[in-house]
Amino acid sequence: MESIVGPDPKALVSEPKVIDPTEGPDFVTALARGLTVIRAFGPERPHMTLADIAKRVSLPRATVRRSLITLETLGYVESDGRNFSLSPKVLSLGNSYLASSPFPRTIQPMLERLAETTGESCWAAILDDEEVLLVAGAKSNRMLSAGLRVGSRLPAYCSAFGRVLLSSYSDSELEFYLSSIVLRKHTSRTTTDIATARKAIHEARENGYAIADGEVELGLCSLAVPIRDIRGKIIAAVNTTAPSSRVRSSEMVERFVPLLRRLAEEIKPVLA
Numbered sequence: 001m002e003s004i005v006g007p008d009p010k011a012l013v014s015e016p017k018v019i020d021p022t023e024g025p026d027f028v029t030a031l032a033r034g035l036t037v038i039r040a041f042g043p044e045r046p047h048m049t050l051a052d053i054a055k056r057v058s059l060p061r062a063t064v065r066r067s068l069i070t071l072e073t074l075g076y077v078e079s080d081g082r083n084f085s086l087s088p089k090v091l092s093l094g095n096s097y098l099a100s101s102p103f104p105r106t107i108q109p110m111l112e113r114l115a116e117t118t119g120e121s122c123w124a125a126i127l128d129d130e131e132v133l134l135v136a137g138a139k140s141n142r143m144l145s146a147g148l149r150v151g152s153r154l155p156a157y158c159s160a161f162g163r164v165l166l167s168s169y170s171d172s173e174l175e176f177y178l179s180s181i182v183l184r185k186h187t188s189r190t191t192t193d194i195a196t197a198r199k200a201i202h203e204a205r206e207n208g209y210a211i212a213d214g215e216v217e218l219g220l221c222s223l224a225v226p227i228r229d230i231r232g233k234i235i236a237a238v239n240t241t242a243p244s245s246r247v248r249s250s251e252m253v254e255r256f257v258p259l260l261r262r263l264a265e266e267i268k269p270v271l272a
Contacts, residue, residue, distance in 0.1 A: 030067075033059060037067045038076065038090060042153075047083040103236065104136040104150075106270045110263050111138040111238070118256060120242045123148070124227070126235070127165040130181050132156050135236075147217075148241075154216055157183055157197045158190050160224035161237050163210035166201045167226070168234035174201060189214040209257050211249050219244055223252045225260040229271040238263055 040056045041048065050068065054061040068084055071077040075089045104124070111122045115138035123137035132154040139148075156162025157178070166174060175198075183192040191197050204210035213221040224239035240256045247255075 167205035
């Protein structure tokens with residue numbers, strides 16, 4: 001575990017010195033803006049006007065309009081004359097990743113076996129900017145949230161997945177991340193205090209697993225462990241999710257951590 005050097009915790013809030021790739025001569029701004037427009041849509045925003053989208057992505061309306069016209073011409077966006085929405089063709093973008101990457105294809109049967117063994121739903125996810133993206137999963141036959149599916153996104157700061165994935169950040173990177181996001185309540189149990197979120201991520205780093213009980217969805221407890229490549233870098237995570245009323249968090253650690261870690265070791269050779 002990386003130690004914090006020096007007595008002054010304010011030293012951690014300095015922004016990591018990185019080169020901004022958007023300033024390079026080969027960066028295509030128009031493409032980046034088009035992708036930003038696509039990502040503006042979500043479960044709470046399936047239909048939006050031009051003004052709504054421009055406000056959401058903090059871009060001029062004229063810029064967003066050009067992106068929408070291009071996306072509509074290509075078939076990725078639909079419009080009723082006022083509101084815009086994504087078309088099913090957008091799924092082809094995600095399917096290209098799922099079809100070309102060996103990770104989702106390899107881990108899918110592993111998750112199915114694990115779900116059968118545990119009787120609980122199991123998922124694999126990666127970190128995508130400020131969110132967790134589910135890339136593979138196997139649902140149990142027991143009643144659980146109907147909202148989760150491959151392609152679903154979860155908040156990183158309050159999910160078991162996110163805490164495990166964020167545990168790979170250095171202390172300075174983590175402080176920059178926490179200072180740049182809004183910790184929003186998703187349920188009455190969601191962590192919105194930065195100190196508490198930081199502590200949970202540090203504990204995930206120390207323990208090698210993380211738990212989130214009812215913070216993303218009330219009544220559901222999730223336990224996640226990291227998946228590392230052969231160099232030891234965390235590149236994904238795997239979890240088990242169960243109703244809090246049926247399985248206590250302490251019981252989940254005892255029962256599921258060894259199984260999840262075994263799966264993480266089994267898939268490591270594929271990640272070379």
